[in-house]
Amino acid sequence: MKYIISIIGLLIVIGLALLASNNRKKVNYKPIILMIVIQIVLAALLLNTKFGLVLIKGIAEIFTKLLEYAGEGISFVFGGIANKGEAPFFLNVLLPIVFISVLIGIFQYLRILPLIMKGIGLLLSKINGMGKLESYNAVASAMVGQSEVFITVKKQLNHLPPHRLYTLCASAMSTVSMSIVGAYMTMIEPKYVVTALVINLFGGFIISSIINPYKVDSDEDILEIQEEKQSFFEMLGEYILDGFKVAIIVGAMLIGFVALIAAINNVFDLIFGISFQQILGYIFSPVAFIMGIPWADAVKAGGIMATKLVTNEFVAMIDLTKIQSSFSSRTIGIISVFLVSFANFSSIGIIAGAVKGLSEKQGNTVARFGLKLLYGATLVSILSAIIVSFVL
Template identity: 75%
Template sequence: MKYAIFLAGLAAVFLLAFLVSNDRKKIKYKPILIMLVLQFIFTYLLLNTTVGLTVIKGISALFEKLLGYAADGVNFVFGGLANEASMPFFLNVLLPIVFISVLIGIAQHFKILPFIIKYIGLGLSKVNGLGKLESYNAVASAVFGQSEVFISVKKLLGHLPKHRLYTLCTSAMSTVSASILGAYMTMIDPKYVITALVLNLFGGFIIANIINPYEVKDDEDIIEIEEEKQTFFEMLGEYIMDGFKVAVIVGAMLLGFVALISMINDVFNMAFGMTFQTMLGYVFAPIAFLVGIPWAEAVSAGTIMATKLVSNEFVAMMDLGKVSEGMSERTIGIVSVFLVSFANFSSIGIITGAVKGLHEEQGNAVARFGLKLLYGATLVSILSAAIAGLFL
């Protein structure tokens, strides 16, 4: 039964992508099949083998240590502000982003990250049927984030045709930045965070190959990575401030979204006898069922999935923590994988703003295909959740 549901879910994702394809005749099925097989292999290794669990435990232990160092800084500045034994979300989950951002800056300054990103991107371009720039951008998005990544290729933005720009934006929205991985790992099991990162990387290429197929000529496929010359301490200052800005922005968005959802839930409860999130849960229940969640848990899981789409992944992860005791471990795993991406309505504005700040015309182009961008990135999340469900 599990395999039949997975095949139905996989067929549904591919059909939904196929229906909005820009050019169905140009879809390259071989790269799609190769990447699907790679997703199966990596998911099995990460979730069901000793090697995979060792890797995940190692990464988890590393981030746990890094968060411990970050806590030293937070406690020095804010020690005594919080009540004893309490766990303020902003201090313990968001502020450590500052320290992780600093580490990314150091790796960038000493040319470690550019080397890794460039050559992983080149390797991926051999199997994904897309260009070197698209492959580079997908890996870079998983490090820098959905808005910052465009700075690294800003010289190329004005020369990119709209179809290539769509693929770059899909990668940016389908992944998550390394600076907030630690924050996610305090809210959901690290093994699901790592698994989702790998699945979304390949899933973004798969969906882009269906929705937005095209050929890239060799003379068009040039990667120019924008690098600013800074001293070490200039870089430290910049990344510290960038990390703090991200923490404050996420905190502000959480404050606004949680308050707004609370108000809307109250209004819907008075008008219809059910909350807005519960209503969304019924809408998303079939999707939850198709990714492998038992029907008995489909509405509650669908509510969390819908919450992520209309607000953001942090709000959804907080809600998952509140209801997880009533869910099976398999359902928690599938939903957790679905949540690890930037695919939500607010990301349309974030990416549009980032591109528009670098190139006005291209930013307007992103705004025009914004809904289709979110549609594709959401299909990536559904595909990742379905594959995770197959191995849980």
């Protein structure tokens, strides 16, 4: 029965993407089917095999060690602020982003990261039937983040038509940056974070290929990576500050969103006898159900999904940790994979602002298709959750 629901869910997601398609006749289904098969194989490999278990355990241990190193710096600066035995969210979850950001900067400076991103991007372009630039951008988004990625392709930005720009922005919103992965792993199981990272990459291409189908001519598909010339210590200073800015911004957004949701829930509870999140849960429960979540868990899961969409993934992950004991392991796996992406309303402004900082004209173009961008990225999250439901 679970496979039937997952297949129906898969068809519904493809149907919803076709509804928003610019040109249904141009959709090339061959690479789409191939990428769906690859997603299922990769999800099964990561979640259901000894190899996957060893790989994820290794990645989790690396991030655990990195968080320990980050903890040394945090303890030196903030030691004594926290009560013994307590684990403040800002100190233990957000501030390690600073150290991981520094590591990304070092790998970028040593030209290791650009080489990996370009290599994987070229390989992906052979599978997805899209341009080299689009494939590189998807990998780069997962490495350096949804804002920073546009700096690496700023030479091409002004020359990109709206349809190619949409695909670049869709990839940025559908993935998550490596600097934040460690923070996610403190709230949800590492195996679901790693699985989501991998299959979201293909999910972004699948949904973009349906909503925004096009073919790139070889003479238009020149891949040049913009690299800023800096000294080593200039780079260190920049990435340290960038990491701290991300931590502060996420922290500020959490304060605002968590407080706002608490206030709205209280008002709805007083007036209607039901919280705002419960109402959203009922609205999103059919989506949760087609993702393979049992109907008994669908309303609560739907509330978490809606919270992620209207606030951000951090708020939703915090909510999940509070009620996950009432969920089955299958539900936790599916909802965890759904949460690992930047698909929320605030990301529209973040991406449009990042592009506008490099090209005002293109930034305005992104703002115009912002809602369609969020629609596509949300479908990517739903698709990834459905793919995982096949193997759990």
